[in-house]
Amino acid sequence: MEPTTPRLTPDCTQCFALCCTAFGFTRSADFAIDKPPATPCPNLAGDFSCTIHRSLRARGFAGCTAFDCFGAGQAVSQRLFGGTSWRDDPRSAKDMFAAFKVLRQLHEMLWQLDRAESLAYSPETAREVGQVHSLVQGIAGGSLETVLAADVGSLHESVGAVLREVSEEVRAGCRGAGQRGHEPPGGYRTARTLAGRRPHSGSALTSHFVSADSGMTPTPSESHSMKNWAGNLQYSSADVRRPESVSELAAIVAGSTRVKALGSRHSFNSVGDTDGMHVLLDALPQQVEVGADRSTVRVSGGVSYGALCRKLEEAGLAIHNMASLPHISVAGAVQTGTHGSGVNNPALAGAVESIDMVRASGEQVTLSRKDGDDFLASVVGMGALGIVTGLELAVRPSFSMRQRVLEDLPWDAALEDFTDIVSSAYSVSLFTDYAGDTVNQVWLKALAGEEPLANLYGATPAQRPRHPLPDMSAENCTLQLDQPGPWLDRLPHFRHEFTPSNGDELQSEFILPIGQAPGALQAVRALADELAPLLFVSEIRTGAADEFWLSPFFRQPSVALHFTWKPMQPEVEAFLPVLEEALRPFGARPHWGKLFSADAYDWEKLYPRFADFRAFAGGHDPEGKFRNGLLDGILGVPARR
16 A cells, blocks of 8 residues: 555544544543443444534533544544444454554644644754654555554654754744745744644634534634633633653653643642643553552552542552542642641652653653652642653552541630541541531541540531531432441542532632641631631641642641632632731641632742742743743743743
Protein backbone atom coordinates (compact mmCIF):
# COMPACT_ATOMS: atom_id res chain seq x y z
CA MET A 1 0.00 0.00 0.00
CA GLU A 2 1.40 3.40 -0.99
CA PRO A 3 1.38 5.92 1.89
CA THR A 4 -1.42 8.48 1.65
CA THR A 5 -1.61 12.05 2.95
CA PRO A 6 -3.88 11.99 6.01
CA ARG A 7 -6.77 14.38 6.37
CA LEU A 8 -6.57 15.89 9.86
CA THR A 9 -10.16 16.97 10.47
CA PRO A 10 -12.82 14.51 11.62
CA ASP A 11 -15.66 13.30 9.44
CA CYS A 12 -17.88 11.32 11.80
CA THR A 13 -20.19 10.27 8.97
CA GLN A 14 -17.34 8.11 7.62
CA CYS A 15 -16.35 6.61 10.98
CA PHE A 16 -17.61 3.55 12.84
CA ALA A 17 -17.91 5.51 16.12
CA LEU A 18 -14.42 4.45 17.16
CA CYS A 19 -14.10 7.14 19.82
CA CYS A 20 -17.35 5.86 21.37
CA THR A 21 -16.11 2.29 21.37
CA ALA A 22 -12.32 1.88 21.51
CA PHE A 23 -11.70 4.04 24.55
CA GLY A 24 -12.82 3.36 28.10
CA PHE A 25 -13.73 6.03 30.62
CA THR A 26 -14.57 6.28 34.29
CA ARG A 27 -17.49 8.02 35.91
CA SER A 28 -16.34 11.57 36.59
CA ALA A 29 -17.06 15.21 35.83
CA ASP A 30 -16.61 14.31 32.15
CA PHE A 31 -18.59 11.08 31.91
CA ALA A 32 -21.77 10.01 33.68
CA ILE A 33 -20.95 6.28 33.65
CA ASP A 34 -18.10 3.79 33.69
CA LYS A 35 -17.36 2.21 30.31
CA PRO A 36 -14.65 -0.40 29.69
CA PRO A 37 -12.40 -0.09 26.63
CA ALA A 38 -13.42 -1.90 23.43
CA THR A 39 -17.13 -1.79 24.30
CA PRO A 40 -19.78 0.39 22.63
CA CYS A 41 -21.18 3.30 24.61
CA PRO A 42 -24.78 2.51 25.62
CA ASN A 43 -25.82 5.74 23.87
CA LEU A 44 -24.53 4.48 20.51
CA ALA A 45 -27.19 3.84 17.86
CA GLY A 46 -27.19 1.09 15.27
CA ASP A 47 -26.06 3.51 12.54
CA PHE A 48 -23.05 4.62 14.67
CA SER A 49 -24.67 7.92 15.62
CA CYS A 50 -25.08 9.22 19.16
CA THR A 51 -28.61 9.06 20.54
CA ILE A 52 -27.96 11.92 23.01
CA HIS A 53 -25.70 14.13 20.90
CA ARG A 54 -27.82 17.26 21.37
CA SER A 55 -27.77 16.92 25.17
CA LEU A 56 -24.33 15.46 25.88
CA ARG A 57 -23.39 18.07 28.48
CA ALA A 58 -26.76 18.04 30.17
CA ARG A 59 -26.58 14.24 30.39
CA GLY A 60 -23.11 14.29 32.00
CA PHE A 61 -20.95 13.54 28.92
CA ALA A 62 -19.01 16.79 28.60
CA GLY A 63 -15.88 14.79 27.80
CA CYS A 64 -17.36 13.72 24.48
CA THR A 65 -17.63 17.33 23.33
CA ALA A 66 -13.94 18.00 24.03
CA PHE A 67 -12.56 15.09 22.00
CA ASP A 68 -10.93 15.42 18.58
CA CYS A 69 -9.62 12.39 16.66
CA PHE A 70 -7.84 14.58 14.05
CA GLY A 71 -9.40 12.54 11.27
CA ALA A 72 -8.10 9.20 12.53
CA GLY A 73 -11.58 7.74 12.85
CA GLN A 74 -12.49 7.88 9.17
CA ALA A 75 -8.95 6.91 8.13
CA VAL A 76 -9.13 3.69 10.12
CA SER A 77 -12.74 2.94 9.17
CA GLN A 78 -12.49 3.59 5.44
CA ARG A 79 -8.84 3.33 4.40
CA LEU A 80 -7.40 0.67 6.71
CA PHE A 81 -10.53 -1.49 6.97
CA GLY A 82 -12.15 -0.78 3.61
CA GLY A 83 -15.47 0.43 5.00
CA THR A 84 -16.25 -2.83 6.84
CA SER A 85 -17.25 -2.08 10.43
CA TRP A 86 -16.45 -3.95 13.61
CA ARG A 87 -20.14 -4.84 13.78
CA ASP A 88 -20.03 -6.41 10.32
CA ASP A 89 -16.79 -8.25 11.13
CA PRO A 90 -16.38 -8.63 14.91
CA ARG A 91 -13.00 -10.32 14.38
CA SER A 92 -11.60 -6.99 13.15
CA ALA A 93 -12.53 -5.11 16.31
CA LYS A 94 -9.29 -5.69 18.23
CA ASP A 95 -6.99 -4.47 15.45
CA MET A 96 -9.38 -1.68 14.46
CA PHE A 97 -9.49 -0.23 17.97
CA ALA A 98 -5.72 -0.62 18.41
CA ALA A 99 -5.07 1.12 15.09
CA PHE A 100 -7.38 3.99 16.02
CA LYS A 101 -5.53 4.60 19.28
CA VAL A 102 -2.20 4.76 17.45
CA LEU A 103 -3.39 6.71 14.41
CA ARG A 104 -5.10 9.37 16.51
CA GLN A 105 -1.76 10.16 18.14
CA LEU A 106 0.02 10.21 14.79
CA HIS A 107 -2.56 12.57 13.29
CA GLU A 108 -2.27 14.94 16.22
CA MET A 109 1.52 14.95 15.77
CA LEU A 110 1.04 15.83 12.10
CA TRP A 111 -1.31 18.66 13.00
CA GLN A 112 1.25 20.07 15.44
CA LEU A 113 4.05 19.67 12.89
CA ASP A 114 1.99 21.45 10.20
CA ARG A 115 1.71 24.45 12.51
CA ALA A 116 5.37 24.26 13.47
CA GLU A 117 6.58 24.08 9.87
CA SER A 118 4.68 27.24 8.98
CA LEU A 119 6.18 29.08 11.95
CA ALA A 120 9.82 28.01 11.83
CA TYR A 121 12.12 30.96 11.08
CA SER A 122 15.42 29.32 10.13
CA PRO A 123 15.76 27.00 7.11
CA GLU A 124 17.61 24.50 9.30
CA THR A 125 14.77 24.26 11.80
CA ALA A 126 12.19 24.10 9.01
CA ARG A 127 14.15 21.27 7.42
CA GLU A 128 14.23 19.36 10.74
CA VAL A 129 10.49 19.82 11.16
CA GLY A 130 9.92 18.64 7.61
CA GLN A 131 12.00 15.52 8.15
CA VAL A 132 10.05 14.54 11.25
CA HIS A 133 6.80 15.39 9.46
CA SER A 134 7.73 13.08 6.56
CA LEU A 135 8.60 10.29 8.99
CA VAL A 136 5.29 10.52 10.87
CA GLN A 137 3.26 11.00 7.68
CA GLY A 138 4.83 7.92 6.11
CA ILE A 139 3.74 5.79 9.07
CA ALA A 140 0.31 7.41 9.44
CA GLY A 141 -0.43 6.93 5.74
CA GLY A 142 0.90 3.38 5.63
CA SER A 143 -0.70 -0.03 5.95
CA LEU A 144 -2.46 -1.45 8.97
CA GLU A 145 0.67 -3.43 9.83
CA THR A 146 2.79 -0.26 9.61
CA VAL A 147 0.44 1.67 11.91
CA LEU A 148 0.25 -1.10 14.50
CA ALA A 149 4.05 -1.46 14.53
CA ALA A 150 4.65 2.27 15.11
CA ASP A 151 6.94 3.18 18.03
CA VAL A 152 4.69 5.96 19.26
CA GLY A 153 6.86 6.83 22.25
CA SER A 154 9.94 7.47 20.10
CA LEU A 155 7.88 9.49 17.65
CA HIS A 156 6.56 11.67 20.47
CA GLU A 157 10.13 12.34 21.56
CA SER A 158 11.17 13.33 18.03
CA VAL A 159 8.13 15.58 17.59
CA GLY A 160 8.62 17.15 21.00
CA ALA A 161 12.23 17.98 20.20
CA VAL A 162 11.43 19.92 17.02
CA LEU A 163 8.42 21.62 18.64
CA ARG A 164 10.70 22.89 21.38
CA GLU A 165 13.09 24.31 18.76
CA VAL A 166 10.31 26.15 16.94
CA SER A 167 8.80 27.40 20.19
CA GLU A 168 12.17 28.85 21.21
CA GLU A 169 12.44 30.64 17.87
CA VAL A 170 8.94 32.05 18.15
CA ARG A 171 9.39 33.19 21.73
CA ALA A 172 12.74 34.78 20.97
CA GLY A 173 11.16 36.68 18.06
CA CYS A 174 13.89 35.40 15.74
CA ARG A 175 14.19 37.65 12.66
CA GLY A 176 16.76 38.33 9.92
CA ALA A 177 18.64 36.49 7.24
CA GLY A 178 17.26 33.11 8.08
CA GLN A 179 13.62 34.17 7.90
CA ARG A 180 11.49 32.12 5.55
CA GLY A 181 9.62 34.92 3.83
CA HIS A 182 6.66 35.29 6.16
CA GLU A 183 5.84 37.53 9.09
CA PRO A 184 4.01 35.81 11.97
CA PRO A 185 1.04 37.83 13.22
CA GLY A 186 2.45 38.72 16.65
CA GLY A 187 4.50 36.84 19.23
CA TYR A 188 1.90 35.66 21.72
CA ARG A 189 -0.71 34.71 19.15
CA THR A 190 1.89 32.89 17.04
CA ALA A 191 3.17 30.88 19.97
CA ARG A 192 -0.36 30.05 20.99
CA THR A 193 -1.12 28.81 17.47
CA LEU A 194 1.87 26.49 17.75
CA ALA A 195 0.55 25.36 21.12
CA GLY A 196 -2.46 23.80 19.51
CA ARG A 197 -5.16 26.20 18.35
CA ARG A 198 -6.72 25.14 15.04
CA PRO A 199 -6.26 27.83 12.37
CA HIS A 200 -9.90 27.85 11.26
CA SER A 201 -11.57 31.18 11.88
CA GLY A 202 -13.19 31.31 15.29
CA SER A 203 -13.08 27.58 15.89
CA ALA A 204 -11.51 25.47 18.60
CA LEU A 205 -10.52 21.87 18.13
CA THR A 206 -13.70 20.47 19.60
CA SER A 207 -15.86 22.35 17.13
CA HIS A 208 -14.81 19.78 14.54
CA PHE A 209 -16.14 16.79 16.47
CA VAL A 210 -19.55 16.07 14.96
CA SER A 211 -21.86 13.20 15.73
CA ALA A 212 -23.17 11.41 12.67
CA ASP A 213 -26.81 11.81 13.55
CA SER A 214 -26.96 15.59 13.54
CA GLY A 215 -25.00 16.97 10.61
CA MET A 216 -24.39 20.02 12.78
CA THR A 217 -21.10 21.42 14.03
CA PRO A 218 -21.10 22.59 17.65
CA THR A 219 -20.35 26.28 18.04
CA PRO A 220 -17.12 27.32 19.79
CA SER A 221 -19.06 28.48 22.83
CA GLU A 222 -20.73 25.07 23.13
CA SER A 223 -17.47 23.26 22.58
CA HIS A 224 -15.60 25.26 25.20
CA SER A 225 -18.14 25.57 27.99
CA MET A 226 -16.05 23.23 30.14
CA LYS A 227 -16.71 23.87 33.81
CA ASN A 228 -15.44 22.72 37.18
CA TRP A 229 -17.18 20.17 39.39
CA ALA A 230 -19.26 22.81 41.18
CA GLY A 231 -20.23 24.62 37.98
CA ASN A 232 -19.18 28.00 39.39
CA LEU A 233 -16.19 28.37 37.06
CA GLN A 234 -16.14 28.18 33.27
CA TYR A 235 -12.63 27.45 32.11
CA SER A 236 -11.04 29.86 29.65
CA SER A 237 -8.69 27.56 27.73
CA ALA A 238 -8.33 28.04 24.00
CA ASP A 239 -7.80 24.34 23.39
CA VAL A 240 -8.15 20.93 25.04
CA ARG A 241 -6.06 17.79 24.62
CA ARG A 242 -6.39 14.23 25.98
CA PRO A 243 -2.90 12.71 25.67
CA GLU A 244 -2.74 8.94 25.75
CA SER A 245 0.86 8.62 26.93
CA VAL A 246 3.27 10.62 29.06
CA SER A 247 5.49 11.09 26.02
CA GLU A 248 2.57 12.64 24.16
CA LEU A 249 1.84 14.87 27.15
CA ALA A 250 5.49 15.96 27.30
CA ALA A 251 5.39 16.92 23.61
CA ILE A 252 2.22 18.94 24.15
CA VAL A 253 3.74 20.76 27.13
CA ALA A 254 6.96 21.47 25.25
CA GLY A 255 5.02 22.99 22.35
CA SER A 256 2.69 25.13 24.45
CA THR A 257 3.09 28.65 25.78
CA ARG A 258 0.39 28.23 28.44
CA VAL A 259 -0.79 24.85 29.70
CA LYS A 260 -2.52 23.38 32.76
CA ALA A 261 -3.79 19.92 33.63
CA LEU A 262 -7.29 19.10 34.82
CA GLY A 263 -8.30 16.05 36.86
CA SER A 264 -11.58 15.73 38.74
CA ARG A 265 -12.02 19.55 38.55
CA HIS A 266 -12.86 19.74 42.23
CA SER A 267 -11.13 23.11 42.67
CA PHE A 268 -13.53 25.97 43.29
CA ASN A 269 -11.18 28.72 42.13
CA SER A 270 -9.07 29.22 39.00
CA VAL A 271 -5.91 27.46 40.25
CA GLY A 272 -6.30 24.95 37.39
CA ASP A 273 -7.40 27.39 34.69
CA THR A 274 -5.42 28.67 31.70
CA ASP A 275 -5.99 30.83 28.66
CA GLY A 276 -3.85 28.41 26.67
CA MET A 277 -4.03 24.61 26.53
CA HIS A 278 -5.86 22.34 28.95
CA VAL A 279 -4.72 18.73 29.10
CA LEU A 280 -7.07 16.13 30.56
CA LEU A 281 -5.26 13.17 32.09
CA ASP A 282 -8.00 10.55 32.02
CA ALA A 283 -6.79 8.98 28.75
CA LEU A 284 -3.31 8.27 30.16
CA PRO A 285 -2.67 4.69 31.32
CA GLN A 286 -4.30 4.44 34.76
CA GLN A 287 -1.71 2.59 36.83
CA VAL A 288 -2.10 1.25 40.36
CA GLU A 289 0.91 -0.99 41.06
CA VAL A 290 1.87 -2.25 44.52
CA GLY A 291 5.60 -2.37 45.21
CA ALA A 292 7.39 -5.68 45.65
CA ASP A 293 7.85 -5.08 49.39
CA ARG A 294 4.18 -4.02 49.79
CA SER A 295 5.20 -0.77 51.49
CA THR A 296 4.37 1.54 48.57
CA VAL A 297 2.04 1.83 45.59
CA ARG A 298 2.72 3.61 42.29
CA VAL A 299 -0.36 5.39 41.01
CA SER A 300 -1.06 7.53 37.95
CA GLY A 301 -1.88 11.14 38.80
CA GLY A 302 -5.35 11.08 37.26
CA VAL A 303 -6.56 8.07 39.26
CA SER A 304 -9.24 8.89 41.83
CA TYR A 305 -8.84 8.03 45.49
CA GLY A 306 -11.90 5.82 45.21
CA ALA A 307 -10.34 3.71 42.45
CA LEU A 308 -6.96 3.62 44.21
CA CYS A 309 -8.43 2.54 47.51
CA ARG A 310 -10.49 -0.26 45.99
CA LYS A 311 -7.33 -1.67 44.41
CA LEU A 312 -5.41 -1.37 47.68
CA GLU A 313 -8.14 -3.09 49.68
CA GLU A 314 -8.15 -5.95 47.17
CA ALA A 315 -4.42 -6.31 47.89
CA GLY A 316 -4.95 -6.15 51.67
CA LEU A 317 -3.42 -2.67 51.92
CA ALA A 318 -4.49 0.85 52.84
CA ILE A 319 -3.39 4.48 52.84
CA HIS A 320 -3.34 6.48 56.06
CA ASN A 321 -6.28 8.79 55.36
CA MET A 322 -8.86 9.99 52.87
CA ALA A 323 -10.77 13.19 52.17
CA SER A 324 -14.54 13.50 52.51
CA LEU A 325 -15.25 12.65 48.86
CA PRO A 326 -13.51 9.66 47.23
CA HIS A 327 -13.87 10.82 43.61
CA ILE A 328 -11.10 13.45 43.69
CA SER A 329 -7.90 12.72 41.76
CA VAL A 330 -4.70 11.81 43.57
CA ALA A 331 -2.48 14.37 41.81
CA GLY A 332 -4.90 17.28 42.24
CA ALA A 333 -5.53 16.52 45.91
CA VAL A 334 -1.81 16.30 46.68
CA GLN A 335 -0.88 19.44 44.72
CA THR A 336 -3.44 21.58 46.58
CA GLY A 337 -2.77 20.25 50.10
CA THR A 338 -6.08 18.41 50.46
CA HIS A 339 -6.52 16.36 53.64
CA GLY A 340 -8.74 14.20 55.80
CA SER A 341 -8.86 14.54 59.56
CA GLY A 342 -7.03 13.29 62.65
CA VAL A 343 -4.52 14.99 64.93
CA ASN A 344 -1.89 12.38 64.07
CA ASN A 345 -2.76 12.09 60.38
CA PRO A 346 -0.83 14.21 57.86
CA ALA A 347 -2.57 15.60 54.79
CA LEU A 348 -2.82 13.33 51.75
CA ALA A 349 0.54 14.67 50.55
CA GLY A 350 2.12 13.10 53.63
CA ALA A 351 1.99 9.68 51.97
CA VAL A 352 4.04 10.76 48.93
CA GLU A 353 7.40 9.00 48.60
CA SER A 354 8.14 10.12 45.04
CA ILE A 355 6.49 12.23 42.36
CA ASP A 356 6.68 12.10 38.53
CA MET A 357 6.29 15.41 36.70
CA VAL A 358 6.52 16.93 33.25
CA ARG A 359 8.38 20.25 33.50
CA ALA A 360 7.79 23.30 31.31
CA SER A 361 10.51 22.20 28.88
CA GLY A 362 8.81 18.83 28.38
CA GLU A 363 11.43 17.10 30.54
CA GLN A 364 10.10 14.16 32.55
CA VAL A 365 11.48 14.06 36.09
CA THR A 366 11.03 11.89 39.16
CA LEU A 367 11.72 13.36 42.60
CA SER A 368 11.86 11.39 45.84
CA ARG A 369 12.50 12.18 49.48
CA LYS A 370 16.24 11.79 48.93
CA ASP A 371 16.08 14.85 46.63
CA GLY A 372 15.49 17.06 49.67
CA ASP A 373 14.30 20.58 48.96
CA ASP A 374 13.44 19.85 45.31
CA PHE A 375 11.01 17.18 46.53
CA LEU A 376 9.62 19.27 49.40
CA ALA A 377 8.98 22.18 47.03
CA SER A 378 7.27 20.07 44.37
CA VAL A 379 4.73 17.86 46.17
CA VAL A 380 2.32 20.67 47.12
CA GLY A 381 2.88 23.06 44.24
CA MET A 382 -0.51 24.23 42.90
CA GLY A 383 0.54 22.96 39.46
CA ALA A 384 3.07 25.80 39.21
CA LEU A 385 6.08 23.52 38.76
CA GLY A 386 4.79 21.01 36.23
CA ILE A 387 2.12 18.44 35.47
CA VAL A 388 2.05 15.50 37.87
CA THR A 389 1.75 12.21 36.00
CA GLY A 390 2.41 9.72 38.79
CA LEU A 391 3.16 9.32 42.48
CA GLU A 392 4.54 6.68 44.79
CA LEU A 393 2.58 6.55 48.04
CA ALA A 394 3.36 4.87 51.34
CA VAL A 395 0.84 2.16 52.25
CA ARG A 396 0.12 0.03 55.29
CA PRO A 397 -1.81 -3.18 55.95
CA SER A 398 -5.57 -2.86 55.60
CA PHE A 399 -7.44 -2.05 58.80
CA SER A 400 -10.98 -2.07 60.12
CA MET A 401 -12.87 0.93 61.48
CA ARG A 402 -16.24 1.92 62.86
CA GLN A 403 -18.03 5.25 62.76
CA ARG A 404 -20.21 6.94 65.33
CA VAL A 405 -22.05 10.26 65.11
CA LEU A 406 -22.85 12.29 68.22
CA GLU A 407 -25.13 15.30 68.37
CA ASP A 408 -25.42 18.60 70.20
CA LEU A 409 -21.96 19.02 71.71
CA PRO A 410 -22.10 22.11 73.97
CA TRP A 411 -19.97 24.92 72.57
CA ASP A 412 -18.51 25.65 76.00
CA ALA A 413 -17.12 22.11 76.16
CA ALA A 414 -15.97 22.21 72.56
CA LEU A 415 -13.90 25.32 73.22
CA GLU A 416 -12.56 24.35 76.63
CA ASP A 417 -11.65 20.75 75.77
CA PHE A 418 -11.08 21.09 72.03
CA THR A 419 -7.82 19.11 71.85
CA ASP A 420 -9.22 16.21 73.89
CA ILE A 421 -12.33 16.04 71.72
CA VAL A 422 -10.52 16.05 68.36
CA SER A 423 -8.05 13.48 69.73
CA SER A 424 -10.78 11.08 70.85
CA ALA A 425 -10.62 8.86 67.72
CA TYR A 426 -8.42 8.17 64.71
CA SER A 427 -10.35 10.78 62.68
CA VAL A 428 -12.76 13.36 64.13
CA SER A 429 -14.92 15.95 62.36
CA LEU A 430 -17.25 18.53 63.88
CA PHE A 431 -20.15 19.90 61.82
CA THR A 432 -21.69 23.22 62.76
CA ASP A 433 -23.44 26.36 61.55
CA TYR A 434 -21.85 28.35 64.43
CA ALA A 435 -25.28 29.40 65.72
CA GLY A 436 -26.84 28.42 69.03
CA ASP A 437 -25.22 26.81 72.06
CA THR A 438 -24.19 23.47 70.57
CA VAL A 439 -22.10 21.98 67.77
CA ASN A 440 -24.57 20.11 65.55
CA GLN A 441 -22.64 16.85 65.03
CA VAL A 442 -19.37 15.13 65.91
CA TRP A 443 -18.24 12.29 63.61
CA LEU A 444 -15.87 9.81 65.28
CA LYS A 445 -14.04 7.37 63.01
CA ALA A 446 -12.30 4.90 65.31
CA LEU A 447 -9.94 2.00 64.67
CA ALA A 448 -11.32 -1.42 65.52
CA GLY A 449 -9.35 -1.59 68.77
CA GLU A 450 -9.77 2.09 69.66
CA GLU A 451 -12.36 3.18 72.19
CA PRO A 452 -13.73 6.69 71.59
CA LEU A 453 -14.52 8.70 74.69
CA ALA A 454 -17.52 7.13 76.39
CA ASN A 455 -18.81 10.52 77.51
CA LEU A 456 -18.08 13.19 74.95
CA TYR A 457 -18.68 16.24 77.11
CA GLY A 458 -22.45 16.21 76.89
CA ALA A 459 -22.89 15.16 73.25
CA THR A 460 -25.37 12.31 72.73
CA PRO A 461 -25.05 9.40 70.26
CA ALA A 462 -27.27 9.66 67.17
CA GLN A 463 -29.92 6.93 67.09
CA ARG A 464 -30.01 6.73 63.30
CA PRO A 465 -27.57 7.41 60.44
CA ARG A 466 -27.01 11.10 59.88
CA HIS A 467 -25.99 13.33 56.96
CA PRO A 468 -23.83 16.40 57.76
CA LEU A 469 -26.81 18.50 56.65
CA PRO A 470 -29.63 17.79 59.14
CA ASP A 471 -32.41 17.73 56.55
CA MET A 472 -30.63 15.42 54.11
CA SER A 473 -31.00 11.64 53.88
CA ALA A 474 -27.95 9.64 55.02
CA GLU A 475 -28.34 7.01 52.27
CA ASN A 476 -25.21 8.27 50.47
CA CYS A 477 -23.12 8.48 53.65
CA THR A 478 -20.71 5.80 54.83
CA LEU A 479 -22.10 3.40 57.44
CA GLN A 480 -22.42 4.66 61.01
CA LEU A 481 -23.84 3.35 64.32
CA ASP A 482 -20.50 1.67 65.17
CA GLN A 483 -20.85 -0.92 62.41
CA PRO A 484 -17.32 -2.24 61.71
CA GLY A 485 -16.02 -2.16 58.16
CA PRO A 486 -12.91 -1.61 56.03
CA TRP A 487 -11.07 1.71 56.24
CA LEU A 488 -12.06 2.87 52.74
CA ASP A 489 -15.76 2.58 53.68
CA ARG A 490 -15.42 4.62 56.87
CA LEU A 491 -12.78 7.34 56.39
CA PRO A 492 -14.72 9.27 53.70
CA HIS A 493 -18.07 10.75 54.69
CA PHE A 494 -19.68 9.57 51.45
CA ARG A 495 -19.85 6.15 49.81
CA HIS A 496 -17.56 5.26 46.91
CA GLU A 497 -20.52 4.28 44.74
CA PHE A 498 -21.97 7.76 45.25
CA THR A 499 -19.86 9.79 42.83
CA PRO A 500 -21.63 13.09 42.16
CA SER A 501 -21.01 14.43 38.65
CA ASN A 502 -21.38 17.97 39.96
CA GLY A 503 -21.92 19.77 43.22
CA ASP A 504 -24.39 22.58 43.75
CA GLU A 505 -22.18 24.27 46.33
CA LEU A 506 -19.08 26.40 46.88
CA GLN A 507 -16.24 25.77 49.33
CA SER A 508 -13.61 27.65 51.32
CA GLU A 509 -11.22 26.39 53.97
CA PHE A 510 -8.76 27.97 56.35
CA ILE A 511 -6.01 26.08 58.19
CA LEU A 512 -4.39 27.45 61.34
CA PRO A 513 -2.33 26.22 64.33
CA ILE A 514 -4.39 23.88 66.48
CA GLY A 515 -3.61 25.90 69.60
CA GLN A 516 -5.45 28.83 68.02
CA ALA A 517 -8.66 26.83 67.53
CA PRO A 518 -10.69 28.16 70.51
CA GLY A 519 -10.02 31.80 69.66
CA ALA A 520 -10.63 31.30 65.93
CA LEU A 521 -13.89 29.44 66.54
CA GLN A 522 -15.13 32.21 68.81
CA ALA A 523 -14.28 34.76 66.13
CA VAL A 524 -16.31 32.83 63.57
CA ARG A 525 -19.21 32.34 66.00
CA ALA A 526 -19.38 36.13 66.29
CA LEU A 527 -20.21 36.17 62.56
CA ALA A 528 -22.98 33.55 62.81
CA ASP A 529 -25.77 35.92 61.78
CA GLU A 530 -23.88 36.97 58.65
CA LEU A 531 -22.92 33.36 57.90
CA ALA A 532 -26.42 31.95 58.20
CA PRO A 533 -27.86 33.05 54.80
CA LEU A 534 -24.76 31.80 52.94
CA LEU A 535 -23.76 28.59 54.71
CA PHE A 536 -24.85 25.01 54.21
CA VAL A 537 -22.54 23.71 56.93
CA SER A 538 -19.02 24.08 58.28
CA GLU A 539 -16.71 21.16 59.08
CA ILE A 540 -13.91 21.40 61.64
CA ARG A 541 -11.03 18.95 61.07
CA THR A 542 -7.43 18.52 62.20
CA GLY A 543 -4.15 17.40 60.66
CA ALA A 544 -0.55 16.68 61.60
CA ALA A 545 2.38 18.88 60.56
CA ASP A 546 4.44 18.18 57.43
CA GLU A 547 7.50 19.65 55.68
CA PHE A 548 6.15 20.55 52.23
CA TRP A 549 6.92 24.19 51.52
CA LEU A 550 3.45 25.29 50.44
CA SER A 551 1.40 22.83 52.48
CA PRO A 552 -1.12 24.60 54.71
CA PHE A 553 0.12 22.16 57.38
CA PHE A 554 3.78 23.21 56.98
CA ARG A 555 5.48 22.71 60.36
CA GLN A 556 2.32 23.14 62.40
CA PRO A 557 -0.24 20.69 63.83
CA SER A 558 -3.40 22.31 62.56
CA VAL A 559 -7.13 22.76 62.72
CA ALA A 560 -8.98 23.30 59.44
CA LEU A 561 -12.21 25.32 59.30
CA HIS A 562 -14.09 24.26 56.19
CA PHE A 563 -17.10 26.19 54.86
CA THR A 564 -19.57 24.64 52.42
CA TRP A 565 -21.40 27.59 50.94
CA LYS A 566 -24.68 27.81 49.14
CA PRO A 567 -24.26 28.52 45.38
CA MET A 568 -24.36 32.29 45.91
CA GLN A 569 -20.94 33.28 44.58
CA PRO A 570 -21.28 37.10 44.54
CA GLU A 571 -22.59 37.11 48.11
CA VAL A 572 -19.97 34.61 49.29
CA GLU A 573 -17.14 36.56 47.67
CA ALA A 574 -18.42 39.76 49.25
CA PHE A 575 -18.41 38.11 52.69
CA LEU A 576 -15.08 36.29 52.42
CA PRO A 577 -12.91 39.35 53.26
CA VAL A 578 -14.89 39.76 56.48
CA LEU A 579 -14.28 36.13 57.44
CA GLU A 580 -10.64 36.27 56.41
CA GLU A 581 -10.06 39.41 58.43
CA ALA A 582 -11.59 37.71 61.49
CA LEU A 583 -9.22 34.75 61.06
CA ARG A 584 -6.11 36.78 60.22
CA PRO A 585 -4.87 37.14 63.84
CA PHE A 586 -4.79 33.34 64.14
CA GLY A 587 -2.43 32.76 61.20
CA ALA A 588 -5.02 31.21 58.88
CA ARG A 589 -3.75 29.75 55.61
CA PRO A 590 -6.37 29.22 52.87
CA HIS A 591 -6.79 25.92 51.01
CA TRP A 592 -5.19 26.43 47.59
CA GLY A 593 -8.09 24.88 45.66
CA LYS A 594 -11.00 26.72 47.30
CA LEU A 595 -12.38 30.24 47.41
CA PHE A 596 -10.26 32.89 49.10
CA SER A 597 -9.06 36.45 48.50
CA ALA A 598 -5.60 36.05 46.99
CA ASP A 599 -4.56 39.63 47.69
CA ALA A 600 -5.47 39.48 51.39
CA TYR A 601 -2.46 37.51 52.63
CA ASP A 602 1.17 38.10 53.52
CA TRP A 603 2.37 34.86 51.96
CA GLU A 604 5.97 35.14 53.14
CA LYS A 605 4.80 35.58 56.71
CA LEU A 606 2.45 32.59 56.52
CA TYR A 607 4.90 30.30 54.70
CA PRO A 608 8.55 30.47 55.86
CA ARG A 609 9.76 28.89 52.59
CA PHE A 610 7.49 30.95 50.33
CA ALA A 611 10.29 33.10 48.87
CA ASP A 612 12.26 29.92 48.18
CA PHE A 613 9.26 28.41 46.39
CA ARG A 614 8.78 31.50 44.26
CA ALA A 615 12.44 31.40 43.20
CA PHE A 616 12.20 27.65 42.57
CA ALA A 617 9.12 28.13 40.37
CA GLY A 618 10.85 30.94 38.49
CA GLY A 619 13.82 28.73 37.79
CA HIS A 620 11.76 25.82 36.45
CA ASP A 621 9.12 27.86 34.61
CA PRO A 622 10.72 31.23 33.86
CA GLU A 623 8.10 32.21 31.28
CA GLY A 624 5.09 31.24 33.36
CA LYS A 625 3.89 28.37 31.16
CA PHE A 626 2.00 26.85 34.12
CA ARG A 627 0.79 30.21 35.46
CA ASN A 628 -2.60 31.91 35.38
CA GLY A 629 -4.07 35.03 36.93
CA LEU A 630 -4.48 33.45 40.37
CA LEU A 631 -0.94 32.08 40.50
CA ASP A 632 0.49 35.36 39.18
CA GLY A 633 -1.36 37.13 41.98
CA ILE A 634 0.16 34.78 44.56
CA LEU A 635 3.68 34.29 43.17
CA GLY A 636 4.15 37.48 41.16
CA VAL A 637 4.20 37.85 37.37
CA PRO A 638 7.21 36.14 35.74
CA ALA A 639 9.38 38.08 33.32
CA ARG A 640 8.01 36.46 30.16
CA ARG A 641 9.99 36.97 27.02
